[in-house]
Amino acid sequence: MVNKNTKRAKRFKLLISVVLISALLLGLAGCSSSSENESSSESNINMNQEGLPIVGEPITLNVLTVRWGNMGDTFKQNQWLQELEKQTNVKINWQVMSSNDWGEQKSIMLASGTLPDVILGDIVFSDSDIVNNLSFFRPLDEYIDQYMPNLKEAMGETPEMKRISTFPDGKIYSLPSRLPSRPKSSNQPIINQAWLDRLGLKAPDNTEELYKVFKAFKEQDPNGNGKQDEIPYSGSGDIGVDLLNPFGITDLNGNSMMVKDGKPVFFPVSGEYKEAIKWAHQLYAEGLIDQEIFTQDNTMVTAKQQNPDAAIVGFSNQWIPDAVFGKWKDEYIAIPPIAGPDGQRYQPGEPDGMSLRRNELLITTSCKYPEVVARWADQFYTNEASIQNFWGAIGTVIQKNDDNTYQLMNPPAGTSADAWYWEQSLRDFGPKYVKPDFEKNITLDKNVGDGLKLVIDKYGSEYVTTPFPNVMYSAEEFQELPTLTTDIDSFVRTTRAKWITEGNIDQEWNGYLKKLNDMGLERLIQIRSDAYDRYTSIK
Structure with a gap:
């Protein structure tokens, strides 16, 4: 029997979580302005269609992001982010959450329907979170077309950015990124x-x-x-x-x-x-x-x-x-990938580079000034902005040379390069775009971290296979997928472990195939094939 005190403790913990997240939501709701009586119209905030500042009078955006573990919010010290506030008149009220307890807080936030102005980073909400709550997020196609020339140029140069960001209804709800100096090969x-x-x-x-x-x-x-x-x-x-x-x-x-x-x-x-x-x-x-x-x-x-x-x-x-x-x-x-019995080599990775991501920024329907957010987010889609938001600011982590090349500095003693980059920047999270031909201007240390990976990448990049892409599923498909994948993936993993440790694959192979079909494998493949067809049809 469960101890009554244990039950009370669990209820108390849940109550505290609800109270804390409710307080956070109250603090996040809606954009704020330096003027108490300011109305919500674009004309009253005096937004400039181009150039800086973005707005005549300062306004504040509430931006929620999640960091791994106990990383904290040291990234806010990034000099580029601080200068952006001054140049744009857009102040950021950062709400930084830990991934350790975000799952419970996320559920409460989505259930309440009270969201901040901006969601930053693909760790915050998954595809299914977004697709199943589309009413909370603004379609961004018109904002991209009218207010985001940097992103439009990036999508023209790298069409995959649009492809991975297009939802099943044909609209874009989240912004993508292309990370700099990424390899083609994985492990x-x-x-x-x-x-x-x-x-x-x-x-x-x-x-x-x-x-x-x-x-x-x-x-x-x-x-x-x-x-x-x-x-x-x-x-x-x-x-x-x-x-x-x-x-x-x-x-x-x-x-x-x-x-x-x-x-x-x-x-x-x-x-x-x-x-x-x-x-x-x-x-x-x-x-x-x-x-x-x-x-x-x-x-x-x-x-x-x-x-x-x-x-x-x-x-x-x-x-x-x-x-x-x-x-x-x-x-x-x-070393290069090991050649198989057919004499060929096969390397996991991405032939176009492991650099593309989606869900890096969403504008919620709670935000009164989506045009401002679109213009603000577009500032991130330049080469210099992107490298400073991936490694750290110029003058702090990056040295800019007279010939317009860029070199990463050495981290402080006792700190790894990767840990230092996470302390000094948004790193993997947030909008970014580094042009492929700009990467030749970036010098990385070939002995550690990102630079070492690019050296190693030369062994496997030409053998990279074509992975199943990061396709998008519809709400209806997301309802079916968990049941199918939970049973099928678990059965495949446990059977693989059994066969590697005990053998008998020949004797059990037909029964294995039959059980997978009974679990709905044909339907799983059909769902993924439909999503793949939609993905490849996007121009």
């Missing part, structure tokens, strides 16, 4: 070069060579500590299907979908997937894959990757090695 093969050198081995090129290297890593004590503690391949069961990449299986967005020959494909029912699982089982059965790969959490993985006494992980798929291997990071190098 790539990372191997311990020090181990290879000690054993007199070369980096593996194909699955046969990889198997031999794994065997040597397991049996020949490459870390030299006299123990057989080496783990040839390790990671978490949630790392996706990176181990299956050599067989043409890639899963950039974690939805078990790819695009092959221009058509959406659910790869867990393919012949290539079946053969990949057989290969992975052989590795597991011989102890060449971490025996805890499907049961360990990220803390356990990190403990192995950063084992204090000696490096014990030989190979994995990572974004960059310096982000995960701690003091052993210099032992690891990136």
